[in-house]
Amino acid sequence: MPEQTELREVLAAIVQRHAGAPTRLLQVLRDVQDVRGWIEPEAIALLGDLLGLPAARVEGVAGFYSFLRTDRPARYHILFSDNITDRMRGNTALLDYLCGKLLVERGHVSEDGLVRVDFTSCTGLCDQGPGLLVNGWAIPNTNIERLDCIAQLVLDQAPVTEWPADLFSIQDNIRRRDILLGHDLQPGDALRAAVARGSESAAEAAANARSWREANIAAPQGPLAVLDEIKRAGLRGRGGAGFTTGLKWEACRNASGPMRYVVCNADEGEPGTFKDRVLLSGYADLVFEGMTVCAYAIGAGQGFLYLRGEYRHLLAPLEETLARRRAAGLLGKDIAGLKGFDFDIQIHLGAGAYVCGEESALIESLEGKRGIPRNRPPYPVTHGYLQRPTTVNNVETFCAAALIAAKGGDWYRVIGTAKSAGTKVLSVSGDCARPGIYEYPFGTPVRQVLADCGAVNTQAVQISGPSGVCIAADEFDRRIAFEDLPTAGAFMVFDQSRDMFQVARNFAHFFAHESCGFCTPCRVGTTMLKATMDKIAAGHGTPYDLAEIEKLDRVLHQSAHCGLGHTACNPTLDTLRRFRPTYEKRLKSLDFEPAFDLDGALARARRMTGRDDAGAHLSTEATE
Amino acid sequence: MSDTQTFLLDGEEIPFAPGQTVIQAALAAGHYIPHLCYHPEFKPHGSCKVCTVKVGNRTAASCTLPAQAGLEVESASDEMNDLRRTLVQMLFAEGNHFCPSCEKSGNCALQALGYDLGVMTAGFRHLFPDRPVDASHPDLLLDFNRCILCELCVRASCEVDGKCVFALSGRGIDKHLIVNAPSGRLEDTDVALTDKAVQVCPVGVILKKRVGFAQPIGARRYDASPISAQALADAPRAPAGDGRCAACEEAEEK
Ligand SMILES: Cc1cc2nc3c(=O)[nH]c(=O)nc-3n(C[C@H](O)[C@H](O)[C@H](O)COP(=O)(O)O)c2cc1C
Ligand code: SF4
Ligand code: SF4
Ligand code: FES
Numbered sequence: 085m086p087e088q089t090e091l092r093e094v095l096a097a098i099v100q101r102h103a104g105a106p107t108r109l110l111q112v113l114r115d116v117q118d119v120r121g122w123i124e125p126e127a128i129a130l131l132g133d134l135l136g137l138p139a140a141r142v143e144g145v146a147g148f149y150s151f152l153r154t155d156r157p158a159r160y161h162i163l164f165s166d167n168i169t170d171r172m173r174g175n176t177a178l179l180d181y182l183c184g185k186l187l188v189e190r191g192h193v194s195e196d197g198l199v200r201v202d203f204t205s206c207t208g209l210c211d212q213g214p215g216l217l218v219n220g221w222a223i224p225n226t227n228i229e230r231l232d233c234i235a236q237l238v239l240d241q242a243p244v245t246e247w248p249a250d251l252f253s254i255q256d257n258i259r260r261r262d263i264l265l266g267h268d269l270q271p272g273d274a275l276r277a278a279v280a281r282g283s284e285s286a287a288e289a290a291a292n293a294r295s296w297r298e299a300n301i302a303a304p305q306g307p308l309a310v311l312d313e314i315k316r317a318g319l320r321g322r323g324g325a326g327f328t329t330g331l332k333w334e335a336c337r338n339a340s341g342p343m344r345y346v347v348c349n350a351d352e353g354e355p356g357t358f359k360d361r362v363l364l365s366g367y368a369d370l371v372f373e374g375m376t377v378c379a380y381a382i383g384a385g386q387g388f389l390y391l392r393g394e395y396r397h398l399l400a401p402l403e404e405t406l407a408r409r410r411a412a413g414l415l416g417k418d419i420a421g422l423k424g425f426d427f428d429i430q431i432h433l434g435a436g437a438y439v440c441g442e443e444s445a446l447i448e449s450l451e452g453k454r455g456i457p458r459n460r461p462p463y464p465v466t467h468g469y470l471q472r473p474t475t476v477n478n479v480e481t482f483c484a485a486a487l488i489a490a491k492g493g494d495w496y497r498v499i500g501t502a503k504s505a506g507t508k509v510l511s512v513s514g515d516c517a518r519p520g521i522y523e524y525p526f527g528t529p530v531r532q533v534l535a536d537c538g539a540v541n542t543q544a545v546q547i548s549g550p551s552g553v554c555i556a557a558d559e560f561d562r563r564i565a566f567e568d569l570p571t572a573g574a575f576m577v578f579d580q581s582r583d584m585f586q587v588a589r590n591f592a593h594f595f596a597h598e599s600c601g602f603c604t605p606c607r608v609g610t611t612m613l614k615a616t617m618d619k620i621a622a623g624h625g626t627p628y629d630l631a632e633i634e635k636l637d638r639v640l641h642q643s644a645h646c647g648l649g650h651t652a653c654n655p656t657l658d659t660l661r662r663f664r665p666t667y668e669k670r671l672k673s674l675d676f677e678p679a680f681d682l683d684g685a686l687a688r689a690r691r692m693t694g695r696d697d698a699g700a701h702l703s704t705e706a707t708e
Numbered sequence: 709m710s711d712t713q714t715f716l717l718d719g720e721e722i723p724f725a726p727g728q729t730v731i732q733a734a735l736a737a738g739h740y741i742p743h744l745c746y747h748p749e750f751k752p753h754g755s756c757k758v759c760t761v762k763v764g765n766r767t768a769a770s771c772t773l774p775a776q777a778g779l780e781v782e783s784a785s786d787e788m789n790d791l792r793r794t795l796v797q798m799l800f801a802e803g804n805h806f807c808p809s810c811e812k813s814g815n816c817a818l819q820a821l822g823y824d825l826g827v828m829t830a831g832f833r834h835l836f837p838d839r840p841v842d843a844s845h846p847d848l849l850l851d852f853n854r855c856i857l858c859e860l861c862v863r864a865s866c867e868v869d870g871k872c873v874f875a876l877s878g879r880g881i882d883k884h885l886i887v888n889a890p891s892g893r894l895e896d897t898d899v900a901l902t903d904k905a906v907q908v909c910p911v912g913v914i915l916k917k918r919v920g921f922a923q924p925i926g927a928r929r930y931d932a933s934p935i936s937a938q939a940l941a942d943a944p945r946a947p948a949g950d951g952r953c954a955a956c957e958e959a960e961e962k
């Protein structure tokens with residue numbers, strides 16, 4: 085079986101590159117897919133063998149992440165971003181156009197195994213959409229011209245590495261800078277300031293100790309002084325939940341374990357959010373510096389950056405930054421000249437799973453498993469990576485921490501509002517003249533953001549993405565702040581021409597696609613919500629269905645296992661409350677319409693007879 | 709002052725030992741809280757959410773909620789039972805459950821819970837998933853149509869049998885049970901009739917062949933008394949595994 089031996093050799097080399105560690109399973113599977121075009125059944129069995137795992141577990145992991153394919157190989161996997169902002173820029177017609185050019189059906193690998201074209205969840209290029217991914221490499225500003233070029237490259241079977249570079253050129257589009265985006269720190273500044281912060285108080289202890297390492301453990305004033313600054317700054321997490329960073333770090337520092345970990349959450353899966361992409365491309369040093377400051381404060385020895393698969397293009401530059409920092413003594417052993425301060429950072433790539441942004445699911449994924457949120461308590465600060473104390477923070481949180489380490493908590497605290505210190509980086513997209521990245525002090529009214537980005541005739545803004553809130557024009561004086569409109573950063577603008585029902589429907593599809601499926605209410609509930617929204621879109625909805633949506637919302641809030649399920653009905657209910665006419669105009673006046681779809685039942689007959697004319701349909705509007 | 713700590717369940721005092729979750733303490737004290745994926749011999753899983761209870765103005769799965777002194781837990785309320793009914797309806801709608809023709813009828817926890825909670829209809833549109841059965845094994849049948857994804861077989865196979873015959877793949881509504889064989893067929897696994905995994909399925913997925921309706925409907929487990937009564941009899945049992953997956957060497961202990 086020469087083929088088998090060859091496959092085994094390929095896989096063995098990949099596994100070896102990852103030190104044969106089962107925690108690297110997802111990274112291994114990504115590499116296998118790159119080389120083979122899919123994860124074939126033989127590979128699953130062999131990988132189980134090579135990694136010492138049951139093959140079914142390997143298969144379960146491969147089957148969880150949407151960028152990994154176990155059905156059929158394809159040389160090119162082309163995925164169109166399907167956020168509502170991409171929809172607004174015509175992604176659906178563009179996808180159809182490309183399918184036409186390549187003679188493939190959406191979602192199916194072409195007969196010759198060359199290409200598969202499909203949708204994927206938001207790829208974080210909303211300010212330069214529609215975005216698409218070719219074998220994971222991001223392409224912005226998709227249009228007919230670019231698709232013609234892509235189709236030709238595919239038909240010529242040109243390796244993606246040889247495609248014209250300008251296809252992959254992504255802009256940062258920074259429109260407004262404040263303390264973070266306008267910072268003037270050099271690599272190492274914040275770290276040295278952090279270490280120096282303790283040195284006065286620690287100097288005494290150190291003078292009596294035999295080594296710096298001993299001094300650092302015996303008299304941890306340095307780390308504690310940094311922790312103090314973070315607490316004094318009033319810094320709260322930028323990933324959405326807004327937990328107080330100082331308390332999280334302190335809890336992790338106080339937890340006992342053989343090792344502590346720092347994890348940077350760069351999964352950025354919330355549709356409409358792309359600020360972490362820009363921070364990672366233009367401010368990587370600041371991100372890593374913040375992680376290292378955290379390691380210093382909590383006593384961590386290992387860091388991870390969990391980078392969403394959609395940002396694969398950032399991997400190489402980030403690795404370069406890490407290498408530079410190692411060479412400069414800012415990572416590795418005895419960091420900043422401090423004996424015993426050893427810390428390094430490893431980058432993990434995701435593979436298309438929004439739920440992996442949830443911190444405990446992220447940790448599972450880091451461990452090479454399916455990205456299922458854990459039962460909490462215990463929390464990651466005590467039982468995180470490998471059940472050891474772990475601090476998980478958002479990319480932007482680490483940037484802010486670095487600033488605070490350098491300039492102090494008091495300096496930071498006065499910016500923003502009473503309960504929301506500092507600034508917030510917003511990802512602005514949708515109907516506006518200048519989409520991109522805007523940094524504001526907390527407390528800035530929505531109205532000002534709208535004016536700055538050149539939005540006119542605005543009907544609604546979706547704050548913080550589908551899991552956030554949708555506000556209407558009479559609420560534009562509300563403020564970006566934890567006490568009013570908390571946000572992870574997404575700011576999607578919809579003008580009067582937009583149909584807010586379709587916005588909510590797009591989000592319902594998103595949640596159903598991204599539900600991890602662990603818990604009953606979310607697994608089934610998001611599917612039911614999607615079906616109900618589709619039913620309403622097709623003109624079969626009734627007031628009964630609206631009541632059912634409210635019931636689903638209750639069930640999800642009461643019993644879903646994680647934030648994804650809790651918030652899955654929010655966009656629907658927000659728009660239902662604020663833009664009810666757009667729902668009602670679609671409803672039948674009846675009280676009830678059976679769920680059985682008569683027209684759907686005819687679909688098979690249509691396929692068999694090859695008919696698709698009006699006479700072969702019952703309803704007037706297509707379901708998709 | 710007594711040295712056992714207690715919490716309140718529907719107004720009654722429940723003693724608990726450190727480390728117990730609310731459902732464990734409640735069942736041990738003779739109080740039933742409806743549940744499906746929880747099994748007294750296994751570490752709580754927390755996925756079906758049928759055991760959800762109210763604590764103050766929050767809700768939580770009682771199988772994973774650590775018992776704490778002074779908690780005021782509400783379980784037997786209309787609100788919680790409404791929620792449970794909806795969750796059970798969701799499970800019925802998600803799979804293909806044709807109870808009258810199912811060998812497990814009368815011995816099935818899902819069906820019994822449905823009766824106990826007064827579930828009269830599916831409540832949701834049926835999803836009618838396409839899930840072919842696996843009849844490859846000479847002595848066992850796998851009818852995936854009825855799988856409620858409780859992972860009891862997965863846990864039993866890993867933690868007790870040390871085999872990992874079963875696992876889950878897919879995501880969201882496409883999540884499904886798989887078996888540990890390249891062919892994907894049960895006959896190619898090392899499953900044995902004596903495996904714990906073969907005995908724990910609460911519904912009619914993992915069935916021994918040639919058993920059928922030997923025990924007639926009417927004389928079956930939940931025909932005699934409702935599940936709420938029987939679960940109590942099962943309650944205080946020794947753990948079957950230690951929570952570790954022997955085959956994957958996963959240290960899952962907290
Ligand atoms: C479904 C879901 C997705 C999430 N996605 C992200 C994400 O992409 N990035 C992020 O930083 N936090 C995300 N979070 C929040 C994280 O769980 C966690 O709270 C956060 O990383 C903590 O960092 P912070 O305190 O710095 O905000 C998500 C939460 C949920 C429930
Ligand atoms: S709420 Fe949804 S995403 Fe979260 S655990 Fe449940 S199924 Fe998974
Ligand atoms: S087969 Fe049975 S035990 Fe296994 S997950 Fe499905 S319902 Fe649970
Ligand atoms: S019994 Fe508690 S979640 Fe299933």
